[in-house]
Amino acid sequence: MVFLIVCLLVGCGLGLRFKVLVLIPVVTLAVAFAVVGRVAGGDAFWAALMAVAATVSLQTGYLIGLGVRYLVVGAYANHLPGSSVPGTSPTRQNAH
16 A cells, blocks of 8 residues: 555656656556565465556556646746736747
8 A cells, every 4th residue: 555655656746747758667667566576475466456556556646746737837827927828928029
């Protein structure tokens, strides 16, 4: 259970900072840790179940982090001068 919570928090951190392709190596490492940890205990079924749960937990955390990033950037963009549409950056004026 602690492993899944850690995976969720790691996914949130990755969603705040990186693009989706960062999940490929991270999910691979999480699955490897889950399988090695459970197979060492002698539970092949639980190893597969923990690997799937770790993958889902990382991806869910990533989506949560992505949502938080979207909300923070949108709130920041609303406070920029010249921003009339929420979530857009101000347009650049031509010098005449």
